Amino acid sequence: MIRVGIVGAGGYTGLELIKMLLVHPGFKLTYLATTAGDTLIESLHPSLADVLTFEVEKADAARVAQSCELVFLALPHQASMGFARELMGYGTKIVDLSADYRLELETYEKHYCPHEDPEHLTDAVYGLIEYYREEIRQASLVAGPGCYPTATLLGILPFIPYIDTSAPLFVDAKSGVSGAGKKLSETTHFVTINENIFAYNALKHRHQPEIAEKIAKIHGARMNVNFVPHLIPATRGELISVYATLKEDIDPLAVLKAHYAKDPFIRIRENPVDIKSVAGTHFCDIFAAKNGNALFVNSAIDNLLRGASSQALAAANLMCGYDEGMGIPTIAYVP
8 A cells, every 4th residue: 555645735725636636545634734733633524524633733733744645735835835845855755736837937937936945846747637648647747737738638638630730729617616626705605606617818818828838838839728617516526628620620529539549538529518527537528510611629627636637636646656546536426
């Protein structure tokens, strides 16, 4: 059994990691921490009462290194990089769920803040499993992709060779409220989101440059990505609709089926996808269709799992020599 811990155990992604690690056959949960500490996990997450009693410590890198062979950092951006930098000195393997190691330095500092650990940026492997699987196996630091980029990239990347990359790429994205995290804000207040839907950070969301950067890295194509996220009155789940211009005639479903033939957690659908069918799972469901040279790509994930915690666990499995799918959830929350 490999000893693992979670720093940032009080949030939604921390809870999802705990639930999966408790039944994982190859990992033993040996450390839980938050920035404050001094509590029990069942106090932070009452749903764990009579399931897990575990002390939550104040996060300390030396204690992590002493207690764990691998740690998940479920911290906000900027909070994660200083902690990761210290842990790298101890040789502890890290899966970081924040944005701190996802991007090139210039892109990160333009859209987030000054980076405190630029020397380790080149050590980080982007954790989009289907495209960086072999690199993740050798990695000591994996940077978990954002939830929106995960669903968007998994949908559109197979089509980049067939589309006009000089034409704008439009991404219409919709997410459940859990994507905003636990902290309450005016937009996540019940009276705001109930029976409502609205766009936010239209054409200036931080995930827009992440999507563009990864398309360029994987396919060498620099695209004008136009990203518009929406908040929907659902707890979890993410639905992405991508619109592009084809430069040649293709069968979109045939392209998807051939591209993901060996990827067990990508499901190609014959009809437009929905969030309920993936909620509670690691699956990404994808559908695509065309009208002349207009391409429509439709993908759905669970934002807390495939968009964060289960993707982090799949990366940890690979980093530790386990099968990618070990302990990964596949049963949807239906109905």
